[in-house]
Structures are given as structure tokens and as C-alpha cells.
């Protein structure tokens with residue numbers, strides 16, 4: 001849930017830390033572990049990646065960036081919009097680096113979610129689907145397809161085209177049974 005408050009000043013480091021805490025609340029590690037294992041990591045070939053240690057130089061851009069899998073989780077949890085609106089406030093984002101000032105004024109804060117069960121269920125589906133294929137290419141391609149679909153949702157203005165795209169997305173993820181079950185369970189709890 002997002003909240004509008006008076007201006008709050010946050011340092012660049014606080015923003016990066018906040019982003020990571022938020023993604024921890026989303027349960028990002030379950031999905032990234034599977035993705036890295038099958039060779040789909042978004043950090044591949046980056047100079048900042050240190051073998052066995054991870055990123056040497058965290059930045060606002062990579063923190064704010066979501067791959068297709070994560071976009072889908074946030075979209076289905078109803079959190080994608082607030083995440084995107086939050087990071088729109090942060091200047092200086094660039095590819096694998098940032099020019100974000102040391103201190104940034106934040107008008108709109110968001111709360112850290114706790115939806116790790118959704119991500120765990122999604123990761124379980126990814127493992128099952130990957131085991132069905134000889135190569136991991138399909139699963140890696142799926143990440144890009146999900147990104148393309150969900151990005152389009154915020155661009156389409158024609159209701160009919162939007163509806164068609166949403167139905168195609170549902171078709172694309174129709175074999176994510178554990179994820180679907182987790183989504184239904186979480187909506188029943190509300």
C-alpha cells in the first residue's frame with residue numbers, strides 16, 4: 001500500500017537498501033536462485049559482478065529494474081504500480097549504473113510487502129517446467145515475454161486490445177499451477 005506524506009529526504013544508499021528490503025519482502029531470492037541456476041541471470045557479463053560474491057557496486061537502476069518474472073509477481077499481487085511510481089521519483093537511473101544524487105526528496109513512500117509465498121510457488125513452477133525441457137531456453141525466453149506483455153499493459157489504451165493481451169498472458173502462465181494456487185490462497189485470506 002502506498003502512502004502520501006510530506007517530503008522525506010533519503011540518501012542514495014538508503015534508497016538502494018530500501019529497494020532490496022522491499023524485494024526481500026517479495027521473495028526475490030527464490031526466483032533468482034532458479035534463474036541463475038538455469039543461466040538466465042540479468043547480471044551476466046556485467047563488470048560489477050564478482051564471482052561468488054555478487055554485485056560489487058549496487059546502484060538505484062538495477063535495484064529498481066524488474067525482470068519479467070518479478071514484474072509478473074508484483075503485477076499479480078497488485079504492487080507493480082506502486083513500485084514503478086516510487087522509482088519514478090528517483091533521478092539519475094542508467095543502465096547498470098546511476099547518477100542518483102547523494103540525497104533525494106521522496107514525496108511518496110511505499111510499505112514493504114510480505115508475499116514470499118507467491119515467489120516460492122512461482123519458483124517451484126519454474127523448476128518443474130525447466131525439468132520438462134531439454135534446454136533452459138524456453139524458460140529464459142518466457143522471462144522476456146512476460147516483461148513485454150506486462151510492459152504493454154501500461155501503454156495500451158484500447159480496452160479490446162488490452163483485454164486480448166491480458167488473456168494471452170493468462171494463457172502463457174496457465175501451467176504455473178503452484179503460483180495460481182498461492183495467488184488464490186492469498187486472495188482468500190484477504
Ligand code: SF4
Pocket residue numbers: 031032033035036040041042043066067068069070143
Ligand atoms: S533475471 Fe530476474 S530472476 Fe533472473 S537473476 Fe535477474 S532479477 Fe533474478
Ligand code: SF4
Pocket residue numbers: 042043044046047048049050054055056057058059062096097
Ligand atoms: S551493476 Fe547491476 S547488472 Fe551489474 S552486477 Fe550489479 S546488479 Fe548486476
